[in-house]
Amino acid sequence: MKEKDLNELIEGSNEEQIAEKKLKILEAAIKVFSEKGFEGSRTSEIAKEAEVAEGTIFKYFKTKKDLLSGLLIPLSIKFLRPLIMKSAEDILKKDKENATEEILKELFLDRLSLIKKNMPLIKTVLVEAIYHDELLEPIKEQVVPQVLQLLDSYVDSHKQNGDFNDYNTRLISRTMMSLLMGYIVLSSVFPEFFSLNEDEKEIESIVDIFLNGVKNKGEQI
Amino acid sequence: MKEKDLNELIEGSNEEQIAEKKLKILEAAIKVFSEKGFEGSRTSEIAKEAEVAEGTIFKYFKTKKDLLSGLLIPLSIKFLRPLIMKSAEDILKKDKENATEEILKELFLDRLSLIKKNMPLIKTVLVEAIYHDELLEPIKEQVVPQVLQLLDSYVDSHKQNGDFNDYNTRLISRTMMSLLMGYIVLSSVFPEFFSLNEDEKEIESIVDIFLNGVKNKGEQI
DNA sequence: TCCGTAAGTGAGTGTTCACTCACTCATATA
DNA sequence: TATATGAGTGAGTGAACACTCACTTACGGA
Structure with missing residues (x-):
C-alpha cells in the first residue's frame, strides 16, 4: 500500500504513470541511501x-547516480507540493481569525510532521546535495524560492498590519526556519539532551520565544 | 606551516608527539573526506x-575507517578545546561589565569564526556520524555535554539575575544553538537567499531577535 | 665503516562492485 | 493455438579499490 501513495500522487497530477517496479526501486533506494549514504549503498x-x-x-x-537524481521527483511530489x-x-x-500564536503553532506542527514523515527522503537528498552539485540546483530553483515566497509573504503581511517589528523580512523567515530546523536536528540527533517534551509543548515554547524573545522586559531601563 | 598548528597544540597539551607524516595524512583526509564524503574518497x-x-x-x-576515527582527536583539539x-x-x-547584547554578539561572532575556520573537519565528522555510530558516541560524551554546560550556566546566571525570562534553561540554550547553526547552514548552502549582510550585522540582528522576539509590543492588548 | 632498526615505498593481490547481455516467460494479439 | 513483444532476470565481466609485503633508504650507535 505504502508504495501506492507516490503513484496516486503522480497520476493525480497528470504526470506519466510510474511502473510499479520502478516505484519499488525508488522506495528501496530512499531506504538504503538514508541508512548507508549514496556511496555506501550497494545496488545489490x-x-x-x-x-x-x-x-x-x-x-x-x-x-x-541516475537513481539518486530520480529521488528529486518523489521529493517534489511527496514533500514540496x-x-x-x-x-x-x-x-x-x-x-x-486566529491569534498569531495559534497560527504559528499550527504551521510549525504541520511542517514538523510533514518533515518527520519524509525524513529518509529529505535527509538523503540534502546530505547528498553536499557532494553532488546537480542535486543542489533543482533545490535552489524549485524548493527554496517556493518556500520563501510563502514565508516571506506571511511575514510581510504581519509587518504591514503592525503585528511584527520592522526587521528585514528574509531575516524573520530565516529565523523561523532556523528554529524549526534546529529543533528537528538537535532533538533527533541528540534526543537525550534536547528532547524535553512532546512536540506540541516544544513548538509552543519555540513560537513563544520567536514572538517575545528571552529578555525580561521588566528589567529594561 | 598549516600542518604545524595541530602538532603544536598536541605538544602543548602533553599528548604524544604526532609524526609529521601522520599529521599530513590527517590533514589530507580532512580535505578529501570533506569534498567527497568518506565512502566517496579514495585512499590513493x-x-x-x-x-x-x-x-x-x-x-x-x-x-x-581508522582514518575517519582518527579525525576525532584533531576535532577535540582544534575545535572543542x-x-x-x-x-x-x-x-x-x-x-x-558589559551589556548582554554586546556579550552575546561577541560570543556568537567568536563561535562563528571558530566554526568557519574548522568547517571541513566539523562537516566531515558530523555528516559521517550520521552513518557511523562509533563517531556519534564520542561527540555525545565529549562535545555536547561540555558545550551545554557552558551555555546552560551562562543562561542560568542570567535567569537568576532577572535578565532572562523563566524559560527552561535547556530550551534557551537550544534556541541559541539553533539560531547560530541555522544562520551558518542556510547562508553557506544557499548564499543567494540567506546572506543578507556581513556576518557582524547578521549576528547583531540574530541576537536582537533572540532577546526581544519579533512581536511588536505596542500592538499588545 | 658497518650494522641494526625503523620509516617509507609502490607494485601486486584478492575482493567487491556497478553494470551488461543473452536469456526466460507472461501476456497481448491475431 | 501460434507468435510477437518487452518486462524482468541473474550469472558473468572488467575495473576499481583497500590493503599487503618484500624491498629501499636514511640514520644513529659501536
Whole structure:
C-alpha cells in the first residue's frame, strides 16, 4: 500500500504513470541511501530491498547516480507540493481569525510532521546535495524560492498590519526556519539532551520565544 | 606551516608527539573526506594530497575507517578545546561589565569564526556520524555535554539575575544553538537567499531577535 | 665503516562492485 | 493455438579499490 501513495500522487497530477517496479526501486533506494549514504549503498542491496533482480534497476535507471537524481521527483511530489499547497490554504485563510500564536503553532506542527514523515527522503537528498552539485540546483530553483515566497509573504503581511517589528523580512523567515530546523536536528540527533517534551509543548515554547524573545522586559531601563 | 598548528597544540597539551607524516595524512583526509564524503574518497587520493605513498597511510592507520576515527582527536583539539576555554574566560569575566547584547554578539561572532575556520573537519565528522555510530558516541560524551554546560550556566546566571525570562534553561540554550547553526547552514548552502549582510550585522540582528522576539509590543492588548 | 632498526615505498593481490547481455516467460494479439 | 513483444532476470565481466609485503633508504650507535 505504502508504495501506492507516490503513484496516486503522480497520476493525480497528470504526470506519466510510474511502473510499479520502478516505484519499488525508488522506495528501496530512499531506504538504503538514508541508512548507508549514496556511496555506501550497494545496488545489490537496493535490489534485494525492492524485491527485484539487480538487472531490473538498470532497466529503469541508466546508472546508480541516475537513481539518486530520480529521488528529486518523489521529493517534489511527496514533500514540496503538500508543503506549498497546504500552507497557502491554511495560513491565508485562518490568518485573520486566529491569534498569531495559534497560527504559528499550527504551521510549525504541520511542517514538523510533514518533515518527520519524509525524513529518509529529505535527509538523503540534502546530505547528498553536499557532494553532488546537480542535486543542489533543482533545490535552489524549485524548493527554496517556493518556500520563501510563502514565508516571506506571511511575514510581510504581519509587518504591514503592525503585528511584527520592522526587521528585514528574509531575516524573520530565516529565523523561523532556523528554529524549526534546529529543533528537528538537535532533538533527533541528540534526543537525550534536547528532547524535553512532546512536540506540541516544544513548538509552543519555540513560537513563544520567536514572538517575545528571552529578555525580561521588566528589567529594561 | 598549516600542518604545524595541530602538532603544536598536541605538544602543548602533553599528548604524544604526532609524526609529521601522520599529521599530513590527517590533514589530507580532512580535505578529501570533506569534498567527497568518506565512502566517496579514495585512499590513493588522500595519499596524493598528503604527498606520501599509499602504503604509508596503512603504516599509521590500520584501515580507512581508522582514518575517519582518527579525525576525532584533531576535532577535540582544534575545535572543542578552544571552544570551551575561550568561552569560559570571556563570558564569565566580561559578563558583569558589559551589556548582554554586546556579550552575546561577541560570543556568537567568536563561535562563528571558530566554526568557519574548522568547517571541513566539523562537516566531515558530523555528516559521517550520521552513518557511523562509533563517531556519534564520542561527540555525545565529549562535545555536547561540555558545550551545554557552558551555555546552560551562562543562561542560568542570567535567569537568576532577572535578565532572562523563566524559560527552561535547556530550551534557551537550544534556541541559541539553533539560531547560530541555522544562520551558518542556510547562508553557506544557499548564499543567494540567506546572506543578507556581513556576518557582524547578521549576528547583531540574530541576537536582537533572540532577546526581544519579533512581536511588536505596542500592538499588545 | 658497518650494522641494526625503523620509516617509507609502490607494485601486486584478492575482493567487491556497478553494470551488461543473452536469456526466460507472461501476456497481448491475431 | 501460434507468435510477437518487452518486462524482468541473474550469472558473468572488467575495473576499481583497500590493503599487503618484500624491498629501499636514511640514520644513529659501536
